[in-house]
Every structure is written in structure tokens, then in C-alpha cells.
Amino acid sequence: MSVYFSDFSGQDDTKTQLKDLFKSNRVPHALLLNGPEGCGHLQLALSFSALLLCQNPTPIDACKNCPSCKMFEKYQHPDLHFSYPIHLSKTEHSEISDDQRPSFLEALEKYKCLGKKTWYSKMGNENKQGVIGVKESQSILSKISLKSFFGNAKVLIMWMPELMNAQAANKLLKLIEEPPEKTYFIFVSNDQPKILPTINSRLQSINIPSLKGENISVFLQEKFQIEPSSAKSIAKISNGNLNRAITIHLDAGVSELNRSLFVNWMRLCYSRNIADTIDWVNEFSKIGREQIKDFINYSLEMYRQCILGNYNLVIEGVNESERSFLEKFKPFINHQNISEINSLMNEAYYHLERNANPKILMLDVSIKLYKLLRK
Numbered sequence: 158m159s160v161y162f163s164d165f166s167g168q169d170d171t172k173t174q175l176k177d178l179f180k181s182n183r184v185p186h187a188l189l190l191n192g193p194e195g196c197g198h199l200q201l202a203l204s205f206s207a208l209l210l211c212q213n214p215t216p217i218d219a220c221k222n223c224p225s226c227k228m229f230e231k232y233q234h235p236d237l238h239f240s241y242p243i244h245l246s247k248t249e250h251s252e253i254s255d256d257q258r259p260s261f262l263e264a265l266e267k268y269k270c271l272g273k274k275t276w277y278s279k280m281g282n283e284n285k286q287g288v289i290g291v292k293e294s295q296s297i298l299s300k301i302s303l304k305s306f307f308g309n310a311k312v313l314i315m316w317m318p319e320l321m322n323a324q325a326a327n328k329l330l331k332l333i334e335e336p337p338e339k340t341y342f343i344f345v346s347n348d349q350p351k352i353l354p355t356i357n358s359r360l361q362s363i364n365i366p367s368l369k370g371e372n373i374s375v376f377l378q379e380k381f382q383i384e385p386s387s388a389k390s391i392a393k394i395s396n397g398n399l400n401r402a403i404t405i406h407l408d409a410g411v412s413e414l415n416r417s418l419f420v421n422w423m424r425l426c427y428s429r430n431i432a433d434t435i436d437w438v439n440e441f442s443k444i445g446r447e448q449i450k451d452f453i454n455y456s457l458e459m460y461r462q463c464i465l466g467n468y469n470l471v472i473e474g475v476n477e478s479e480r481s482f483l484e485k486f487k488p489f490i491n492h493q494n495i496s497e498i499n500s501l502m503n504e505a506y507y508h509l510e511r512n513a514n515p516k517i518l519m520l521d522v523s524i525k526l527y528k529l530l531r532k
């Protein structure tokens with residue numbers, strides 16, 4: 158399992174801040190790591206917890222050898238608690254986070270970096286909103302009141318506190334305000350403005366930026382043994398979201414899918430065949446909003462590669478079938494149309510994020526490309 162600071166490259170500023178808090182004995186009892194999905198904040202929360210629980214820590218990381226570290230690596234440390242949103246269901250015995258613990262640990266092991274949708278689909282429905290409810294707060298209160306197993310610190314990592322409902326939050330206020338000695342709450346949020354103000358005001362927060370592409374690429378190579386060129390290309394499409402990058406990789410058909418969609422789409426746009434374009438758009442829209450957003454990022458990357466190719470610069474991070482398509486396609490992308498094409502695709506992405514209808518949007522984009530590709 159990758160749980161230590163050294164297992165994860167990137168976010169060095171945040172790592173330094175966390176280690177400084179530890180070294181100077183100023184670790185707050187309620188810490189918030191706030192950043193966009195896939196920025197690595199859940200990893201950082203784990204690494205920081207390993208350090209807090211280690212029996213023999215060095216100034217830069219947990220020792221990786223003591224009984225505490227050994228248990229931590231398997232996520233079986235009795236003083237490490239997790240809390241996260243779940244799909245509530247009385248009949249399926251899913252009322253508190255621990256009811257979903259085996260699934261959660263499986264997902265964490267498989268994906269290393271979890272995202273909201275990854276987690277929801279692991280629970281069986283990627284479109285159903287999860288909740289941290291009042292039963293979970295009761296469970297936290299009773300867990301935290303237990304004595305520490307090693308007589309040392311206790312840590313609770315709460316992932317996505319923005320999904321805690323008001324009833325649950327009210328029950329926890331006092332505990333977060335005055336936790337028992339050596340008890341640490343680490344909140345990991347993708348969306349701080351949505352955390353209830355009563356909770357948010359009690360947290361000391363650290364803001365974390367998106368992860369750099371090179372860090373994502375290294376992570377994919379080290380943890381998933383992906384070839385450097387594919388890792389680079391996945392990193393580019395994933396927009397600084399490590400969870401997205403891993404999902405793209407594990408769902409291996411996706412990049413092949415993007416390539417064949419892109420080739421067909423460009424042919425249709427160049428031939429200006431409106432009837433076939435409408436058919437293509439209708440089929441394409443069925444792949445779902447997140448995949449369409451991926452596809453747009455993929456297209457942007459392909460256009461960029463064309464420009465590189467036109468200046469005889471190396472086309473990098475693409476596989477063989479992409480390279481042979483790009484060689485033929487690159488003359489159609491040039492300095493007369495590239496900036497308009499880029500704006501068109503970026504606007505499409507923007508509207509998709511704001512729930513535009515994919516069919517109408519993509520047909521409109523296609524018709525605009527009819528003209529642009531002939532410039």
C-alpha cells in the first residue's frame with residue numbers, strides 16, 4: 158500500500174507545511190486539506206496520519222517499521238478511523254461508514270486515489286449522492302471516546318465533509334471544538350464552500366492546488382507500471398486529476414475509444430456530411446458527460462500535437478495508431494484555425510460542466526468545425 162509521504166511525488170509545499178506542523182508540535186486538532194478532486198489530498202491525509210501514529214517517527218516521515226506503521230500499511234490500525242459519505246439504506250445495512258468499510262478499502266487499494274464518482278460506482282450507483290448522516294456522527298462519538306490502542310494518538314480522516322448533513326454536523330460540533338487529548342480530525346474536502354459554516358469555522362485549513370502533470374505521469378509509471386509515453390498522454394488528458402488519470406487507465410478501452418471517436422468525427426466534419434454527423438452526435442452523446450469531457454480534452458491534445466507536427470517538432474506521448482492518423486491529419490490544423498478551434502473546444506467543455514445538453518452542443522461544435530477545418 159502506498160501510505161507514506163515518500164510514496165507519492167508532488168505537492169511538496171503542502172508536505173513541508175504538514176511536516177513543519179508536526180516538528181513544531183503545532184498540529185491542529187481539526188485540520189482541513191482542501192483542494193480539487195484528485196489533487197492527492199487523501200494521500201496526504203493518510204501520510205500525515207501515519208506520521209502522527211508512528212511510534213518512532215523521523216522528522217520527515219513515519220518510520221515504516223514499528224508495529225503502528227505495519228498495521229497502518231494494511232489500514233488495520235485500531236487508532237485510525239475513516240468517515241466518508243455512503244448511500245444510506247436500512248434494508249442493505251448501510252447506515253454508517255464502517256458498514257461500507259470493506260468496499261471502501263478495496264476501492265482505495267485498487268484506485269489509490271479516490272474520486273467521488275469512483276466511490277459512488279463502487280457502492281453500486283455512480284449517480285446517487287452519498288451522505289454523512291447522523292448515525293455516522295453517533296458512531297464517531299463512540300469511537301473517539303474509546304481509549305487509544307497504543308496509548309498514543311487517535312486519528313479520524315473524514316473524506317468529503319461537504320456531504321455531511323446539518324443534523325450530523327450539529328452532533329459533532331462539541332467534539333471538534335474540544336476533542337480528547339491527542340485526537341486529530343483530518344478533513345479532506347473537494348469543495349470547502351459547501352462545508353457547513355458551523356464546521357468550517359472550526360477547522361484550520363490548508364489549500365492544495367491541482368497536481369502537476371509530471372507528478373501524475375510518475376505516479377502512473379510507479380504504481381501501475383504504465384509505459385512513460387502512455388503515462389504522459391493520460392496525464393495530459395486528466396487535467397491535474399489523479400483519480401481521473403487512474404480511472405482512464407483502469408478503464409483501458411477509453412483511450413482507444415477516444416482515438417476512434419476522434420478519427421471518425423474529424424472525417425465527418427471535413428466531409429460536411431450533415432446526416433451522418435447527426436447520427437454520430439446522437440450515438441456519441443450516449444457515452445455520458447464525464448466521458449465527453451475527457452474526449453474534449455483528448456481532442457485538444459490531438460490538435461496541439463498537429464501544431465507540433467507542422468513545425469516538425471516531435472509528436473510525443475501518443476501511441477502508434479494515433480501517430481499515423483496525426484501524420485495525415487496535421488495539415489488541416491494550422492495557425493489560421495488553431496486558436497478558434499481551441500476556444501471552441503474550451504467553451505464546449507465549459508458548457509458541459511454547466512449541464513448543457515451534449516447532443517445540441519456537440520452538433521453545434523461539429524458544424525462550426527466544418528468551416529474551421531477548411532481554413
Ligand SMILES: [Zn+2]
Binds near residue numbers: 210213225
Ligand atoms: Zn513507525
